[in-house]
Amino acid sequence: MLDAILNYNYMQHAVIAALLSSIICGIMGTIIVEKRLVSMSGGIAHASFGGIGAGYFLGVEPILGGLVFATITSLSVGQIKRKTNTNADAIISMFWSAGMALGILFIALTPGYPPDMTSYLFGDILAVNNLYLKVMIGLTILIVFVIGLFFSYWKLYLFDEEYAKIMGIKVLILEIILYILIALSIVILIKVVGVILSIAMLTIPPAIAKLFTHNLKWMMAVSGILGAVFGLGGLTLSYYINIPSGATIILVAITGYFVSILGKSIFIRRNDQIVE
Amino acid sequence: MSVITVKHLNVNYDQIVALTDVDFEVKDKEFLGIIGPNGGGKTTLVKAILGLLEPKSGSIVVENAQILGYVPQMTTFDRQFPISVKEVILMGHLPRHIKIAYKCSPHEKAHAKTVMERLGIYQLRDRQIGQLSGGQMQRVLIARALMNHPTILILDEPTAGVDELAKEDIYKMLQELNRTITILIISHDTANLMGFLNRVIYINKTAHMHEHHNEGQAFSTGDSCPIDWFIQGEVIQKELLETKGES
Secondary structure: OHHHHHHOHHHHHHHHHHHHHHHHHHHHHHHHHHOOOHHHHHHHHHHHHHHHHHHHHHOOOHHHHHHHHHHHHHHHHHHHHHHOOOOHHHHHHHHHHHHHHHHHHHHHHOOOOOOOOHHHHHOOHHHOOHHHHHHHHHHHHHHHHHHHHOHHHHHHHHHOHHHHHHOOOOHHHHHHHHHHHHHHHHHHHHHHHHHHHHHHHHHHHHHHHHHHOOOHHHHHHHHHHHHHHHHHHHHHHHHHHOOOHHHHHHHHHHHHHHHHHHHHHHHHHHHHHHHO | OEEEEEEEEEEEEOOEEEEEEEEEEEEOOOEEEEEOOOOOOHHHHHHHHHOOOOOOEEEEEEOOOOOEEEEOOHHHOOOOOOOEHHHHHHHOOOOOOOOOOOOOOHHHHHHHHHHHHHOOOHHHOOOEHHHOOHHHHHHHHHHHHHOOOOOEEEEEOOOOOOOHHHHHHHHHHHHHHOOOOEEEEEOOOHHHHHHHOOEEEEEEOEEEEEOOOOOOHHHHHOOOOHHHHHHHHHHHHHHHHHHHHHO
């Protein structure tokens, strides 16, 4: 595999894409899990499928369409949640299915042979091109800076939004920025693990990290490292056994989760014995 | 001198009336209890004072020089959140106008340390907040509220989920703070709290105020005052529970 990385452009791209997405998973995944935005993120991921279809239909880069749909969904969910009493989950599921429905519709309406959608549904890390890589780098830098430079505020917003309001902090601005960042992150992940699997990549590493740390910054760092391990591990496995990369990455991550739970319970039991 | 003046306050949640025609004043350095049944509008009143809820009509005037501090109910945030005691308290220092790459100043850290020591939680500073008892968590929230040097401290049920001994401790601590700070406290623990309060306001959609509350009076008068009825009810309930426990 090292050979392939050194010799083939697409392998280099795949490795860089896996590393970049692990940074996103670490930072945004932790935020999504701690702010209880998992189902919203799932909704955004699926809604973006409509944009991908629209992209094909209109003849523009599909991922751009996905980006637009993801951002609109994420801001709309926030807006509707604030303005009405409708249960957020209900709104989310509407966007969720509307996005998928639109995607299918657009693909059907697109003239000529229907494009292969599996790479968007389940990801294809080996098909990451130069342009996409640049977009990924740009978005990753943006996320790192926006979260890093205002970290204290994000921490307060995530932990106790109401208290932030009482302190006079403009919570709405934070919320809008966060929702946009979530939309961007999800679209980045779509290329790597796909619409259906992206949510797992955002939630599994933080779920494992939380077993071992009680510090938000560390949780992000550990999730990032785990994301990298799962991404590269899955990539390697899929390369050698010749199976789909996205699905392999997710299954590696989920295996990692169960191993961690098991590991932690054994560790605790042993510690208890020492105490006794 | 009154530090908060509430006049003809009406607050609605959509069509539901939460508070109607509430009138009262909070005097400087007083220890004011807010009591009443669940769903009676106690928290709504406090949220309106804090500016979290827009009144439908009426006015709330907080005197200019006053700074509000707030201790929310423990259920409003996630106890499993990956954050330590120290981090929660230092958040109280965050400037309201969002600053890039904000870091706490040494002065602010020293202030947090002093407050933590005074409230007896300094040794807990590195604990994740889920590992604290109810009483300890309340102290952390009080410490956070004290970070911006409030002149009025508003507490929403600071003794819910706190054991009897720790309750007494919290009341005594508040009493000490009360020497320099006005305190508004929502509580169900009327029986234990009554001795510490200067005045009581009873909120159940409307407000009813006791101007001069004498301890023990509630048990003898038995008039139609809702405060007496409410407190008596709580005391009777408590006694019933205690006798049940003994038998």
